[in-house]
Amino acid sequence: MSVRKRVAVVGVGTMGSQAAWRLAARGAEVVGYDRYAPGHDRSAAGGESRIFRSAHFEDSRYVPLLKHADALWEQLQQETGRELRRLTGCLLMGPAEHQQMATVLESIAEHGLDHEVLDAEALAKRFPQFRIEDGDAVVLDRRAGFIRPELTIQTAARRAEQLGARIHRYTTVREVVPVANGVEIRTDAGTEHFDTAVVTPGPWVNDLLPGLPWEVDIRRLISAWYVPTEDAWFGEERPAFIRTAPTHCYGLPSPDGVSVKLGLSRALHRPAGDPNQLDRTVQPEELEIFTELIGRYMPDLNPDPTRLSVYMEGYTESSRPLVGLLPGGQGNEHIVLLAGFSGHGFKLSPAFGDIAADLALDGASPQPIDFISTLDRTEA
Numbered sequence: 001m002s003v004r005k006r007v008a009v010v011g012v013g014t015m016g017s018q019a020a021w022r023l024a025a026r027g028a029e030v031v032g033y034d035r036y037a038p039g040h041d042r043s044a045a046g047g048e049s050r051i052f053r054s055a056h057f058e059d060s061r062y063v064p065l066l067k068h069a070d071a072l073w074e075q076l077q078q079e080t081g082r083e084l085r086r087l088t089g090c091l092l093m094g095p096a097e098h099q100q101m102a103t104v105l106e107s108i109a110e111h112g113l114d115h116e117v118l119d120a121e122a123l124a125k126r127f128p129q130f131r132i133e134d135g136d137a138v139v140l141d142r143r144a145g146f147i148r149p150e151l152t153i154q155t156a157a158r159r160a161e162q163l164g165a166r167i168h169r170y171t172t173v174r175e176v177v178p179v180a181n182g183v184e185i186r187t188d189a190g191t192e193h194f195d196t197a198v199v200t201p202g203p204w205v206n207d208l209l210p211g212l213p214w215e216v217d218i219r220r221l222i223s224a225w226y227v228p229t230e231d232a233w234f235g236e237e238r239p240a241f242i243r244t245a246p247t248h249c250y251g252l253p254s255p256d257g258v259s260v261k262l263g264l265s266r267a268l269h270r271p272a273g274d275p276n277q278l279d280r281t282v283q284p285e286e287l288e289i290f291t292e293l294i295g296r297y298m299p300d301l302n303p304d305p306t307r308l309s310v311y312m313e314g315y316t317e318s319s320r321p322l323v324g325l326l327p328g329g330q331g332n333e334h335i336v337l338l339a340g341f342s343g344h345g346f347k348l349s350p351a352f353g354d355i356a357a358d359l360a361l362d363g364a365s366p367q368p369i370d371f372i373s374t375l376d377r378t379e380a
Helices: 014-025 060-080 099-111 120-126 149-162 202-208 284-297 346-362
Strands: 006-010 029-033 050-052 090-095 115-118 136-141 145-147 166-168 173-179 182-187 190-194 196-199 217-226 240-243 249-253 260-264 307-315 322-325 335-339
Touching: 006 014, 006 173, 006 182, 006 190, 014 029, 014 149, 014 196, 014 335, 014 346, 029 149, 029 182, 050 249, 050 346, 060 099, 060 149, 060 346, 090 099, 099 136, 115 120, 120 136, 149 166, 149 346, 173 202, 182 196, 196 346, 202 217, 202 307, 217 284, 260 284, 322 346, 335 346
Parallel strands: 006 029, 006 196, 029 166, 090 240, 196 335
Antiparallel strands: 050 145, 090 136, 115 136, 173 182, 182 190, 217 260, 217 307, 240 249, 249 260, 322 335
């Protein structure tokens, strides 16, 4: 009979809540730690909606992981009876010669994804709320839609607790210390020993693990909500959307049918600074890029936002996440790191949680993670 492993999960947010669920489902003794509580709005999971999509702009190697995540999204919804995701489609738009649009079409062809290519006439008829430019390509990813991030995190954490996990809320982990036969988790309340630890610290990664060989750039993101002046945004089809160039942006019609959320890419975000002192005030000049995008591509949105939200995300130099065992030896083989998801982690979070469980319990994962693994990792 195998010995039941005792596993710590440090950070019960986007990735940690999923890891706790998958670990508890596989019989591990799981103890989670969060400096706030699952589903809080002070980190990287705010904004009420995130995009799920099957096609991938950055690298077609993500598609098998997206398929694994897709199945786990369905499983978590079935186990909990909560609607965490709704498949409404996602429009992918940008210059046909742009590398990201080329990668999308490659990933669709390589993996046989359910999609539709729309010309300008078809777009204008079905989705009159959007404007495109000469030379743009438009792809409708049908196996796509939106996710409810805060609800998802709370639901996954609660499911983990139903399966036997314990979560220490409002408990800041000060150190994760490898020892000869496992890992010590040190908090203000004391020290606990574990066989392994899954460390998913989000924007606090550099504070908790200052000796990492890779830089994780923590950026301050803005989400802005706008009210449409026409009804087209909330017609029979309500896809999420992403524009690749000349300015990368994305958006989602809100589930309540009132507003549309817009967001921007990494290059347009300010450094976050100290993650414990995030500046949550949006200055008027920070909205100028949103106003420009609305006038150019979405003129039926009122250019004055009704709501603003600020949160944080961590980016690696290559935009590929750090997934795997902590390097350096001397006990680090007992620590699994998930960090630096570079703005495209939430849709994959159930898969990464499952991969973390593989690594923590078995030391390896059958999922195809060589291209994002921490093993022999370079950022070239």
